[in-house]
Amino acid sequence: MCESSPYQKVQNSSTKIPKTGQEHLKNSMTLGKIEDKSDLRVRQTAATMVRAWYMNDTNEDQRLEHQLSPPKFLSLDDLFTTSGILYWKLDPKNYESKLEEIKKERGYNYMDVIQISPDKLHNYEEKIKIFFAEHLHADEEIRFVTEGSGYFDARDKADKWVRIEVTPGDLIILPAGIYHRFTLDSKNYIRVIRLFVGEPVWTPHTRPADNMEVRTKYVEQQKAGFVNHNSQMKTGLVN
Numbered sequence: 325m326c327e328s329s330p331y332q333k334v335q336n337s338s339t340k341i342p343k344t345g346q347e348h349l350k351n352s353m354t355l356g357k358i359e360d361k362s363d364l365r366v367r368q369t370a371a372t373m374v375r376a377w378y379m380n381d382t383n384e385d386q387r388l389e390h391q392l393s394p395p396k397f398l399s400l401d402d403l404f405t406t407s408g409i410l411y412w413k414l415d416p417k418n419y420e421s422k423l424e425e426i427k428k429e430r431g432y433n434y435m436d437v438i439q440i441s442p443d444k445l446h447n448y449e450e451k452i453k454i455f456f457a458e459h460l461h462a463d464e465e466i467r468f469v470t471e472g473s474g475y476f477d478a479r480d481k482a483d484k485w486v487r488i489e490v491t492p493g494d495l496i497i498l499p500a501g502i503y504h505r506f507t508l509d510s511k512n513y514i515r516v517i518r519l520f521v522g523e524p525v526w527t528p529h530t531r532p533a534d535n536m537e538v539r540t541k542y543v544e545q546q547k548a549g550f551v552n553h554n555s556q557m558k559t560g561l562v563n
């Protein structure tokens with residue numbers, strides 16, 4: 325989306341984050357180095373907790389899980405191979421340095437915070453509708469969840485909806501050109517850090533946008549198969 329004012333904005337990671345509860349980020353982060361095996365185990369367990377599944381197409385409330393019967397889950401590897409979606413699990417209470425590392429590595433020099441709930445988001449009903457209309461962006465969509473939960477839905481190679489549950493500590497990167505949408509779950513609240521390279525442009529291009537260059541490029545990549553040069557990201561390990 326292309327909203328501007330209601331969110332805190334940080335032009336680069338060393339800039340102060342102005343007001344509204346974001347201050348604790350600065351002090352809460354230490355380097356996410358895995359010092360011993362028990363630490364690794366804890367982090368791996370957390371990493372495997374991401375859930376992604378194929379959706380049914382019933383007209384029930386969008387906030388419900390929409391599992392197939394029986395449910396059909398995807399692994400992180402499947403998620404990446406079928407759609408190019410990258411996922412990292414960070415420690416939701418101690419993520420600052422790892423997030424900084426990722427920002428540096430991928431060139432994300434903009435960040436702000438959005439809280440989505442009926443009482444926290446201006447024009448909530450309208451925004452929720454926009455988020456849930458199938459669309460693509462000309463750039464990556466990078467979201468790090470700090471509180472609450474929700475679902476990102478993305479189309480796989482066969483144009484089937486895959487639902488990805490996001491909870492605190494989840495960093496998800498949707499590639500440019502992928503058809504997707506977002507909804508809150510039945511708890512009705514999420515707080516998300518949004519990252520971007522340069523000045524953010526979150527214009528949603530509603531489907532059909534098949535003739536956009538970014539879409540044709542994405543489809544080509546999808547046909548050729550996505551290649552991940554960062555195996556940590558693919559497996560969801562935090563370090």
Ligand SMILES: CSCCC(=O)/C(O)=C/O
Binds near residue numbers: 465467505506514526
């Ligand atoms: C959870 S962040 C708000 C949703 C959004 O910005 C978007 O583009 C969804 O596709």
Ligand SMILES: [Fe+2]
Binds near residue numbers: 459
């Ligand atoms: Fe989007």
Ligand code: NI
Binds near residue numbers: 325326526527528
């Ligand atoms: Ni958007």
